[in-house]
Amino acid sequence: MDPSPDVPLPFRIVALMQERNRLLAYPLEQMASDIWSTRFRCTACGACCTREVNSHIFLLDHDVSVVRTLDPHAYEPAPDPEFCDQNGMLYVSGYALRMKNDTHGSCWFLENGKCRIYDQRFSVCHIYPHMLRRSAGTPGHVTWRQFARKNEHGRCDPALPFEECLVLAREVKEYENAFLTQQISFLETIYEYFTLNNLRHDPEVYKQTAQRYLYGEPVDISVFHAGELELFTRGTVPKDS
Numbered sequence: 001m002d003p004s005p006d007v008p009l010p011f012r013i014v015a016l017m018q019e020r021n022r023l024l025a026y027p028l029e030q031m032a033s034d035i036w037s038t039r040f041r042c043t044a045c046g047a048c049c050t051r052e053v054n055s056h057i058f059l060l061d062h063d064v065s066v067v068r069t070l071d072p073h074a075y076e077p078a079p080d081p082e083f084c085d086q087n088g089m090l091y092v093s094g095y096a097l098r099m100k101n102d103t104h105g106s107c108w109f110l111e112n113g114k115c116r117i118y119d120q121r122f123s124v125c126h127i128y129p130h131m132l133r134r135s136a137g138t139p140g141h142v143t144w145r146q147f148a149r150k151n152e153h154g155r156c157d158p159a160l161p162f163e164e165c166l167v168l169a170r171e172v173k174e175y176e177n178a179f180l181t182q183q184i185s186f187l188e189t190i191y192e193y194f195t196l197n198n199l200r201h202d203p204e205v206y207k208q209t210a211q212r213y214l215y216g217e218p219v220d221i222s223v224f225h226a227g228e229l230e231l232f233t234r235g236t237v238p239k240d241s
């Protein structure tokens with residue numbers, strides 16, 4: 001499905017900037033208290049490191065630098081490219097961890113249910129399942145989503161210290177801020193690149209190309225990383241890695 005709505009890019013950029021402003025205005029103490037109220041403690045079950053729980057694990061720019069030093073085959077363009085130009089080039093806002101083709105669709109780094117690079121795990125691995133995203137609830141109401149898959153993983157830790165929640169809350173806000181900033185920067189880059197090169201998003205070509213991409217055919221995809229669009233062809237790693 002074409003994920004890019006009909007809303008013009010400048011409006012989408014402004015909407016994301018407003019979203020970031022709301023995020024920054026969200027009180028840290030409130031966030032910490034929300035985390036504390038769940039008493040969530042990770043049991044390292046590894047479930048969230050699989051496609052069964054998360055469709056993909058997005059990497060921020062600095063995570064990509066880390067994964068490139070660990071294993072250049074451990075990442076790939078994030079799924080669901082946002083744009084496709086009239087020449088059939090797909091565009092996506094960043095990279096994600098590669099998932100294995102095993103029964104659960106495990107993260108590339110998950111082995112026997114354990115993360116083999118735990119001390120160097122990525123930004124989102126640190127904060128999951130806590131997040132701070134606004135999402136549509138009942139029609140007309142937008143609420144903050146703060147916890148992913150309540151009661152489906154982890155254990156309740158009645159002794160969870162509030163100070164720990166404060167540290168986590170700070171990390172969550174930093175992650176969400178970096179994520180939104182990357183998305184804003186991606187849209188700005190696309191807007192400029194398309195304008196300068198006389199390109200446009202083509203929904204028909206998108207449908208055909210995205211289908212081919214989904215079926216594993218070789219398709220060129222332009223991935224946004226560190227302020228630039230870099231070419232990624234399936235089965236390869238970008239030239240600078």
Ligand code: SF4
Pocket residue numbers: 048049057097107108109110114115116117118121122125
């Ligand atoms: S890097 Fe480690 S913690 Fe992060 S998703 Fe993969 S296995 Fe899980």
